[in-house]
Amino acid sequence: MEKLESYIFxxxxxxxxxxxxxxxxxITREQRDPYMDEIFHIPQAQKYCEGRxxxxxxxxxxxxxxxxxSVGIIKPTVWLAGWTGKAVCSPGMxxxxxxxxxxxxxxxxxxxxxxLHQKDKSVTASKRILSALALSTFPVLYFFTFLYYTESGxxxxxLFAYLMCLYESHKISALLGFCAVMFRQTNIIWVxxxxxxxxxxxMTETWKTTVTKKKENKIASSTDISxxxxxxFLKFFMEYTLSTKNLIILLSIxxxxxxxxxxxxxFIIINRGIVVGDKSNHEACLHFPQLFYFFSFTLxxxxxxxFSFRKVLNFLSSLxxxxxxxxxxxxxxxxxxxxxxxxHKYLVADSRHYTFYVWKKIFxxxxxxxxxxxxxxxxxxxxxxxxxxxxxxxxxxxxFLCLVIATVPQKLLEFRYFxxxxxxxxxxASVPSVFRLLLELCLYTFVNALTFYIFxxxxxxxxxxxxxxRIMW
Numbered sequence: 001m002e003k004l005e006s007y008i009f010x011x012x013x014x015x016x017x018x019x020x021x022x023x024x025x026x027i028t029r030e031q032r033d034p035y036m037d038e039i040f041h042i043p044q045a046q047k048y049c050e051g052r053x054x055x056x057x058x059x060x061x062x063x064x065x066x067x068x069x070s071v072g073i074i075k076p077t078v079w080l081a082g083w084t085g086k087a088v089c090s091p092g093m094x095x096x097x098x099x100x101x102x103x104x105x106x107x108x109x110x111x112x113x114x115x116l117h118q119k120d121k122s123v124t125a126s127k128r129i130l131s132a133l134a135l136s137t138f139p140v141l142y143f144f145t146f147l148y149y150t151e152s153g154x155x156x157x158x159l160f161a162y163l164m165c166l167y168e169s170h171k172i173s174a175l176l177g178f179c180a181v182m183f184r185q186t187n188i189i190w191v192x193x194x195x196x197x198x199x200x201x202x203m204t205e206t207w208k209t210t211v212t213k214k215k216e217n218k219i220a221s222s223t224d225i226s227x228x229x230x231x232x233f234l235k236f237f238m239e240y241t242l243s244t245k246n247l248i249i250l251l252s253i254x255x256x257x258x259x260x261x262x263x264x265x266x267f268i269i270i271n272r273g274i275v276v277g278d279k280s281n282h283e284a285c286l287h288f289p290q291l292f293y294f295f296s297f298t299l300x301x302x303x304x305x306x307f308s309f310r311k312v313l314n315f316l317s318s319l320x321x322x323x324x325x326x327x328x329x330x331x332x333x334x335x336x337x338x339x340x341x342x343x344h345k346y347l348v349a350d351s352r353h354y355t356f357y358v359w360k361k362i363f364x365x366x367x368x369x370x371x372x373x374x375x376x377x378x379x380x381x382x383x384x385x386x387x388x389x390x391x392x393x394x395x396x397x398x399x400f401l402c403l404v405i406a407t408v409p410q411k412l413l414e415f416r417y418f419x420x421x422x423x424x425x426x427x428x429a430s431v432p433s434v435f436r437l438l439l440e441l442c443l444y445t446f447v448n449a450l451t452f453y454i455f456x457x458x459x460x461x462x463x464x465x466x467x468x469x470r471i472m473w
Contacts, residue, residue: 005125009110012133017103020145023452024099027146028092030456035470036352038148042091045070045148049089060277065157065182066150070097094148101152102145106136108159112427115166123431130437135426138301139447140415140473143455151416154183158190158420165194174256181264185274188264189406190420195257196398199250204392206246207236233393281346284409288336290417292373294407295380297418298425304439305432306383315382326378333374341370344412352469355413387429399424415473 034042040060045067047055056064070089074097078088110132117123136142144151157180164173177191240246251258268274275282299306319326347359363370388396403421410417432440451473459468 005129008125009129009132012129013103013106016106016133016136017099020099020102024096024146027452027456028095031470032091034091035147036472038091041066041148041150042094045094046089049074056277058277061275061279061282062150062184063182063276065179066097066148066153068182069153069179070094073097073100091148095146098145098148098152101156102136102142104156105141105152105159106132108156108163109135109423109427112159112163112166113431115163116427117431120431124434126434127431127437130434130441131426131431134437134441134444135423137441137444137448138419138423139444139451141419141423142444142448143451143473144416150183151419154180154187155419155423157183158187159423161191161194162197162424165197170194170198170253171256174260177257178260181260185264185276186406186417187420188261189402190424191257191260191264192405193399193402193424195254195261196402197395198254198257200392200394200398202250202253203237203240203394206240207233207392207394237394281344283411285342285411286340286408287342287411288340288408289370290407290410290413291404292333292337292377292380293413294403294418294421295377295384296373297415298422299380299383301422301443302387302426302429302440304436304443305426305429306387311383311386314386315379318382329378330374333377334371337370337374342411347413352471353414354471354473355415359413384425388425390430391428399428 040057044057044060044064047053048064048067048071074089074093110128113123113128113131117128141151141155157176161173161176161180164170164176173194174191177187177194180187180190273279274284343359347355350356385396388399391399406421407417431437455470455472459470461467462469
């Protein structure tokens, strides 16, 4: 059975690569010149190809991981092939690096699914393969396979670090986390997530042992999120962390991650911020509605996984049981929308992104719209939490903390920022039925096809400019 699964997955990988190559050829022919952020990334990579490592474009805000990896792959390849000329580091050649990363992401997602759900007998080979294929064609991530952006490589190294963490190869995981940070500085959050996973795993094991010994505390299981469970767990947490022996055990395991985090803090102090280059347009703020946008985004793209008639009934039942709690959440959400909604100038000025049209067609229709959507946000947040209820309490708290750090400080509403938290959510949520996975794959395929069609065919030209503009994520 395992051999058959390997054979089928190999066919899926080959088909994925061939289809991606076809799309890559089509997009590269239509858009030969650098587009959008590529006007910064491609010239910088070409400088590195020419050995000019001392030159840097001050408009670039990320570290040079993408360019270093590109040169490290392209240079040996062209030397072995005997290629010369401008084609060596052309836009097409550089973009092809992301196609390789995309295939790597498919394999990594599959391996992570196998590891996370290895004890769940209901997760069959067909579910693993379909889940991996669906998540690898996740529209926001898959689109950037065909442009020279950091998303594919950033996702590859972050997922690779997570996989090694799951296999308890923490030194390798931290090294891969460093590579991920070299692509995007915000990936330090997912290094912290890996460290948190280690801590959560060790503490949960001890917590389960404690609960087993104290039979009177049966109500407080590691997956219970009731008020009583949280109170009991916080008491346990304080006792655990005040133990020198326990802290030494945790440090002996998580030190590679802590070393990387401490090094990153030094970088922030020296650099005077997390952003390199143009800091003026990437200022941090407390943009709490970003969480609501993410929950809504997640509900939409995991619709066939996280939405059902039974879930709606469960939500309504929860509302009846805890009306004061939900009224408090609703009031807090309304307050956060009122006081902490920020509108970045790029969001309302650049008509080449989907977020421009989402904001214009929905949020700018009327001032009351942003408040009217709050009940929907509450349901989306509940659905998100409900999908992860099988995970231990400490894991959920740790993941939510990383999610807050990853989204809230971002002033600009940008769907690319949601890629990694969405993938980690879907990887850890229970795997749905084959039918629902097929529906999800069809949804992603439709959105991808529509996105490519709009990008290639629905071009336009701005006033006082002859350059062709395209709409994208």
